[in-house]
Amino acid sequence: MAAVKRPPLPVILVANDLLEGDVVYAVAGGWTRDPRQALVAGDEAAAQALEAFGATELRQCKVVDPYLVDVQVGEGGLPVPRHYREVLRMHGPSVRRDLGKQADFDY
Amino acid sequence: MLLLDRQGEKVDSFAHLQDGEKIAGKTPIVPLAALEAELAVQGGAPLGVLVENNVRTAELEPYFGTLALIAIRFPSAADGRGFSLARQLREHGFTGLLRASGPLFSDQFPQALACGFDEVEIPDASAARQPVEHWLAARNRITLAYQHEHGLGESILDLRRARTLEKNLNGAKNV
Amino acid sequence: MYRYDEFDERLVRERVAQFASQVERRLSGALTEEEFRPLRLKNGLYLQLHAYMLRIAVPYGTLHARQLRQLAHIADVYDRGYGHFTTRQNLQFNWPKLKDVPAILGLLADVEMHCIQTSGNCIRNVTADHFSGVAHDEFEDPRPIAELLRQWSSLHPEFEWLGRKFKIAVTGATQDRAVLKSHDVGVRIVRDPATQQVGYQILIGGGLGRTPMVGKVLREFLPREKLLSYLEAVLRVYNLEGRRDNKYKARIKILVHEIGIDAIRAKVEEEFAAIDSPRNDVDPQEFARIAAFFAPPAYESLPDVSRKLEQAQAADAELARFVEHNLFRHKQRGYTALTISLKPIGQAPGDATSHQMRVIADLAEKYSFDEARVTHMQNIVLPHVRLDDVPEIFAVLRAEGLGTPNVGLVTDILACPGLDYCALATARSIPVAQALAEHFADPAKQKEIGDFSIKISGCINACGHHHIGNIGILGLEKKGAESYQITIGGDPGENYALGELLGPGLPAELVPEAIDRVVAVYLSQREPGESFIEAYRRLGLAPFKAAFKEIADAVA
Numbered sequence: 009m010a011a012v013k014r015p016p017l018p019v020i021l022v023a024n025d026l027l028e029g030d031v032v033y034a035v036a037g038g039w040t041r042d043p044r045q046a047l048v049a050g051d052e053a054a055a056q057a058l059e060a061f062g063a064t065e066l067r068q069c070k071v072v073d074p075y076l077v078d079v080q081v082g083e084g085g086l087p088v089p090r091h092y093r094e095v096l097r098m099h100g101p102s103v104r105r106d107l108g109k110q111a112d113f114d115y
Numbered sequence: 116m117l118l119l120d121r122q123g124e125k126v127d128s129f130a131h132l133q134d135g136e137k138i139a140g141k142t143p144i145v146p147l148a149a150l151e152a153e154l155a156v157q158g159g160a161p162l163g164v165l166v167e168n169n170v171r172t173a174e175l176e177p178y179f180g181t182l183a184l185i186a187i188r189f190p191s192a193a194d195g196r197g198f199s200l201a202r203q204l205r206e207h208g209f210t211g212l213l214r215a216s217g218p219l220f221s222d223q224f225p226q227a228l229a230c231g232f233d234e235v236e237i238p239d240a241s242a243a244r245q246p247v248e249h250w251l252a253a254r255n256r257i258t259l260a261y262q263h264e265h266g267l268g269e270s271i272l273d274l275r276r277a278r279t280l281e282k283n284l285n286g287a288k289n290v
Numbered sequence: 291m292y293r294y295d296e297f298d299e300r301l302v303r304e305r306v307a308q309f310a311s312q313v314e315r316r317l318s319g320a321l322t323e324e325e326f327r328p329l330r331l332k333n334g335l336y337l338q339l340h341a342y343m344l345r346i347a348v349p350y351g352t353l354h355a356r357q358l359r360q361l362a363h364i365a366d367v368y369d370r371g372y373g374h375f376t377t378r379q380n381l382q383f384n385w386p387k388l389k390d391v392p393a394i395l396g397l398l399a400d401v402e403m404h405c406i407q408t409s410g411n412c413i414r415n416v417t418a419d420h421f422s423g424v425a426h427d428e429f430e431d432p433r434p435i436a437e438l439l440r441q442w443s444s445l446h447p448e449f450e451w452l453g454r455k456f457k458i459a460v461t462g463a464t465q466d467r468a469v470l471k472s473h474d475v476g477v478r479i480v481r482d483p484a485t486q487q488v489g490y491q492i493l494i495g496g497g498l499g500r501t502p503m504v505g506k507v508l509r510e511f512l513p514r515e516k517l518l519s520y521l522e523a524v525l526r527v528y529n530l531e532g533r534r535d536n537k538y539k540a541r542i543k544i545l546v547h548e549i550g551i552d553a554i555r556a557k558v559e560e561e562f563a564a565i566d567s568p569r570n571d572v573d574p575q576e577f578a579r580i581a582a583f584f585a586p587p588a589y590e591s592l593p594d595v596s597r598k599l600e601q602a603q604a605a606d607a608e609l610a611r612f613v614e615h616n617l618f619r620h621k622q623r624g625y626t627a628l629t630i631s632l633k634p635i636g637q638a639p640g641d642a643t644s645h646q647m648r649v650i651a652d653l654a655e656k657y658s659f660d661e662a663r664v665t666h667m668q669n670i671v672l673p674h675v676r677l678d679d680v681p682e683i684f685a686v687l688r689a690e691g692l693g694t695p696n697v698g699l700v701t702d703i704l705a706c707p708g709l710d711y712c713a714l715a716t717a718r719s720i721p722v723a724q725a726l727a728e729h730f731a732d733p734a735k736q737k738e739i740g741d742f743s744i745k746i747s748g749c750i751n752a753c754g755h756h757h758i759g760n761i762g763i764l765g766l767e768k769k770g771a772e773s774y775q776i777t778i779g780g781d782p783g784e785n786y787a788l789g790e791l792l793g794p795g796l797p798a799e800l801v802p803e804a805i806d807r808v809v810a811v812y813l814s815q816r817e818p819g820e821s822f823i824e825a826y827r828r829l830g831l832a833p834f835k836a837a838f839k840e841i842a843d844a845v846a
């Protein structure tokens with residue numbers, strides 16, 4: 009799904025893995041489940057490239073519902089979304105710290 | 116366009132008007148708005164009509180005897196009004212061919228047939244992803260139906276009645 | 291309890307294979323995401339915030355022990371060891387993988403369960419009074435018609451592609467515990483005063499969501515045998531005439547609202563007249579076959595009161611509290627319907643671990659004729675318990691953290707998954723429920739407040755029924771942060787009412803205190819024996835609003 013209006017830079021690309029459902033983030037030429045590895049696009053061209061990658065991967069039945077998320081680059085280059093929904097998505101249920109990415113990657 | 120009925124791919128003996136013109140050798144399918152005018156000139160030759168899915172059954176009922184085919188347009192696969200319209204046409208006595216025309220996909224084929232359609236006409240883009248075999252396979256995945264008259268398969272109610280009957284007969288024999 | 295025959299079983303198995311083929315064709319690209327999405331939804335599979343979510347139908351909330359154990363097994367093998375019981379009497383798993391779903395469906399089919407039509411724009415899981423068949427105020431058990439409707443609506447070829455979802459609820463009791471008036475269609479079993487014949491009153495056009503509407507009477511009396519043909523007419527009129535231009539206006543409630551109840555009645559009656567024929571009547575033999583499954587179990591004849599229970603209560607204050615709040619009067623002398631609260635203080639409402647499911651399964655098997663019920667309040671009922679057995683059952687429940695004596699009280703909070711799981715959410719609901727439960731945890735305080743319902747939704751879709759909570763809480767986004775709008779005066783039952791707004795939205799931290807203020811108004815102004823909702827009706831909005839304003843002003 010191409011975003012009609014692109015969020016402000018910098019951005020990362022998030023989607024769900026079609027077969028597993030897990031939240032995945034785009035890296036160079038592929039995907040990672042670890043948000044700390046997410047490729048951060050700092051300029052317009054890089055954002056467009058991410059978006060195009062999402063569209064291709066959607067067509068090729070790899071992922072579902074790819075879209076760009078605007079982030080701030082925090083400590084150690086860790087991308088932190090500006091919106092609380094995406095922060096929560098990056099962590100997992102706030103009521104179950106033992107589940108989701110916060111548990112998988114121990115942060 | 117791919118045309119299919121329950122046997123598989125089918126040669127279309129009908130044709131929609133192209134730029135308002137009929138195709139030679141084919142029975143024309145005219146839009147509803149042009150039906151009256153066409154009937155006035157066509158002199159009893161077979162004729163089909165293409166209708167939107169919000170047409171009233173009462174509007175078509177006067178033509179049931181004259182129409183060889185009614186094609187109901189499906190603007191999208193998710194818009195299921197055509198299924199109810201088809202059933203209504205059948206219940207009100209239309210016995211000609213009923214065609215579903217639009218981007219349906221194969222899993223909807225048995226539903227269309229159960230609602231009274233004889234055939235579906237799908238755009239090439241859909242047909243490219245879903246060849247005829249997919250449509251035929253879809254027909255046989257569900258072989259039973261809770262709905263009595265018009266389910267996807269054999270009526271479960273009839274099967275249950277038959278089972279009860281058999282039990283009663285066996286019971287009677289054993290006495 | 292209904293049991294599948296060979297035909298039910300074959301249909302469900304075929305449906306599993308059909309879904310497996312749909313998944314395969316999605317992966318091969320034969321089906322686009324746009325085509326596959328409604329197919330997976332019609333099989334209860336959503337894509338949520340973190341993962342897929344699978345919604346399993348528990349038709350009219352009835353489960354037996356083997357089914358509960360299988361759910362526990364699925365939770366352990368394919369999910370994360372727990373499940374979430376919902377207001378629609380379903381069970382949701384939050385972490386399944388698409389590739390595993392066909393296998394899960396197979397396991398469900400092994401115990402006569404499925405996910406058919408638990409989502410999507412079709413007729414959804416039929417819900418019913420959770421005390422069906424056992425309630426003292428019941429006129430007739432609604433489960434036979436619920437099962438009849440389940441079968442009729444399953445894979446109905448004409449109604450798989452409606453404009454929007456369609457929810458049906460049934461009851462046969464004088465007290466409406468099935469929230470009929472918030473359903474697209476509500477069916478109430480009634481007796482015709484003129485002829486004494488049993489039939490149905492049909493309600494239509496209720497709903498919550500962004501435009502809550504109260505269901506209206508479509509037919510005062512429908513003869514028994516006409517139920518399916520009449521509903522067929524309702525659904526056909528809806529399918530043909532409901533709006534398709536805007537999904538937020540596509541529910542039947544909007545059609546009823548826009549053209550009026552008289553116009554919709556005229557259309558339905560016209561369609562019904564065309565469909566109605568003896569051929570389309572409910573088959574009396576088939577109905578009798580289904581109804582036979584719901585015959586009362588082999589109750590013992592027991593005295594009205596249990597000395598054993600009375601003695602145990604006298605010695606154990608916690609048991610006494612449990613008896614006071616978690617038991618419901620049974621039709622049968624010496625028996626009770628026992629509610630297991632899935633709202634332990636500080637837990638996520640409606641969540642149960644696989645271990646707890648097994649515990650409940652064991653109890654159902656040992657003490658309740660193998661049966662358990664899911665309630666729309668996200669609790670579990672053991673419907674046929676001997677009063678004598680209550681102390682033993684309570685001992686097990688208490689040991690397993692399932693003995694919370696709070697049914698119908700302020701901490702029996704209903705909450706949707708909210709932003710912790712749901713992709714549509716605008717705010718979290720579970721942490722708000724947890725904070726409130728902790729705030730009101732003191733049993734003496736809960737008892738003092740008495741009957742009180744808090745219902746929380748994480749967005750305007752209202753899955754947490756916030757419109758009909760005595761206190762309703764709606765989580766929204768305000769200036770980039772979670773904010774909670776609070777309503778008062780909602781009622782899901784006989785005096786059905788939608789709540790009214792108390793004031794501006796609050797941040798989560800202030801919600802407990804705001805509700806405390808509202809409760810204080812009630813406690814100081816109530817008359818003897820008056821419940822919160824009764825006091826609210828007498829006092830009106832003003833005093834509560836004034837108390838709320840003190841908190842709201844502090845934020846502003």
Ligand code: HEM
Nearest residue numbers: 376377378454497498499500541706707712714751752753
């Ligand atoms: C987690 C994923 C869920 C999604 C995506 C979802 C989606 C929705 C949507 C879009 C509506 C509004 C329908 C409309 O107004 O037309 C709705 C209503 C509703 N949902 Fe959910 N829901 C979810 C979970 C739940 C859960 C967990 C429950 C039960 C606790 C539930 C029960 C209901 C009820 C009772 C309504 C309101 C009644 C109605 O108007 O239909 N839903 N849901």
Ligand code: SF4
Nearest residue numbers: 706712715748749753
């Ligand atoms: S009310 Fe909103 S947040 Fe809650 S489950 Fe429904 S859609 Fe999700």
